[in-house]
Amino acid sequence: MKKLLLLCFLSALTAACQTKQAAGLLEVHEIEYEGNINIQKVSNLLDREAVMHHVDVLNWEAFPYRPEVSFRIAYSEDAIWLKFYIREEHILAQRTETNSSTHRDSCLEFFFDPISEGPYYNFEVNAIGTVHLAYGPGPGKHQREFVEPDLIERQMQVYSTLGEEPFAEIDGDFNWELTMIIPAELLVHHKDLSLKGLRSKANFYKCGDDTSKPHYLSWNPVGTERPNFHTPEFFGTLVFK
Template identity: 55%
Template sequence: MWRRIHLILWFIGLMLACKSEIHSQDKVLKVKEIKYNGQVGLEQVSQLLEQHVELEHVDLINWDKFSYRPDVAFRIAHSNNAIWLKYYVKEKNILASVGDTNGPVARDSCVEFFLDPLGNGNYYNFEFNCIGTVHLAYGPGRGQRQFVDPNTIRNLIEVQSTLGSQTFTERTGDFTWEMTIIIPAEILTHNPEIKLKGLKSTANFYKCGDATSQRHYLTWNPVGTEKPDYHRPEFFGKLIFQ
């Protein structure tokens, strides 16, 4: 009996050690402030990010069953209480079947940015298919999401993709596309009057394609779940807005 208890305690200790090891790998990303006076458009944001911000990569395969790895990178900064984000993607299959705001864009060629502003487990899931259709909700987990109003999304978030904005069926080949995004802090509707400068938050960045011919699930920070699951704020990395 004591041997069985010892084995159980050893196994629990091993699981806790593995969990601790995963969390010790959490990335820390310092989000640079880019100072800019006046109105700024997507073209200028794209250029300023290129000039001032280093590339980060979304390249981790956490689930062996899904081994396809597109080439995915991003740059992120903040300015005048808005997040500037630019994705760079190279992949074999592109799909853009969803054109309605808050539709199931994760089925398409999709990039995602999950942000927990206060690091308290309540996060926003910003999801963008490759033509810039936005899906945005807030809450503490997958089953407890509150959609942000589509009109608010369309009025506040600016998106521009090199693939345009019209839906299309899957295309196969060698594709390269980029997407520039402006996310004003106003869109964080459950955190009114939040200031990005100096904010210490948690986040993760993703690439997926649930309905593409080569399903894939890449992450920036490691996710230690048995199956692909992006709605796990305990596996977010740290995001520090300078």
Template identity: 50%
Template sequence: MWRRIHLILWFIGLMLACKSEIYSQDKVLKVKEIKYSGQVGLVQVSQLLEKHVALEHVDLINWDKFSYHPEVAFRIAHSNNAIWLKYYVREKNILANVEETNGPVARDSCVEFFFDPLGDGNYYNFEFNCIGTIHLAYGPGREKRQFVDPKTIRNLIKVESSLGTQTFTEKTGDFTWEMTIIIPAGVLTHDSEIKLKGLKANGNFYKCGDATSQPHYLTWNPVGTERPDYHRPEFFGRLIFQ
């Protein structure tokens, strides 16, 4: 009897230790506030991010089968209850087939920002192919996504890519591209009263290209799954909005 209790306690302790080890890997990113009065456009946002915010890197390969490693970095800040985000990508293959909002942009050359504002497991998946086509949904997991209305997306989110807006088949070479994004809190339709300043949230940043010649899956915070799976909020890092 006591031996069984001892084994149970040992097993519980082992599980807690494993959980602690997983969460000890979580990154913490302080999202700086940039104060700006009046209307701000994508050009100004790009310049202000360059001036005031340090680079972060999306550089983790969690799955050995997908070893291709594009160079990916980003800067993030917030201002006037909007998230400012800029990605920098260098890769060998670029692809942009999807032009419809909420289409399967992850099949193209794609960067992503998954954002759990309340830290409760319900998150928004912001996905952008390399010409700025947006996919945005909300929910607690991969199978329970609710799309944000395409008109709301197009009216509220501003995005500009250095590759333009026209679709194209895959090109192979040595390509660099940048994307600047403004995400107002108003597009968080399931959290309409949220204030970014002082918010303690969870999130992760990704780079993928499912249908490219070299499929790849890079992350900012480690993801401890057997196969590539970005829809795992238990592996999000911490985002502290200053």
């Protein structure tokens, strides 16, 4: 009888976890620290204190390649901290100009609607830390407004273990990491925004349009016929605790 009750409990627990995962709900916790902060300290704190999540949903059968991608996310009083961990066979990093087409390189992306109002920010960062950032409504990406490059370059910190120099595609078995600090000041359409207590909409992606194996992975499933990340109706929920 005890064994039967245990099996029922485990089955119910598994079902609850699967339901939560399917719903795309992710809790983002605040990390407190002492002294000054920098990108390396953020990277280490995320490794120690944040939960690992995965960008592993294959939404389109025409693009079956699945690199291994995971991430940790947390926040401080005035910034979102995000670290990706990637293992893949082909890496491309040619774009060096802010707000260029970084999605054509090996690219990590974070689409973020802070107050679940509809318009959202799309952070698209290639393997050497070049940032593309715009804001606007979905689903049409042509409606979006770029954030000023000077502001991005002053405010956003990005570190890639692959360095900062551009390179043509390289093939092999690569493990690399990318860490970013996104200060609240970069959310230019949400002045004086406090992260704590927010219930936001978001998705996390990995892509590489011009790589030998184009791929389009997401954290929360995307239900479109063709690859399209500009689909806020398929964003999951972030709760800033």
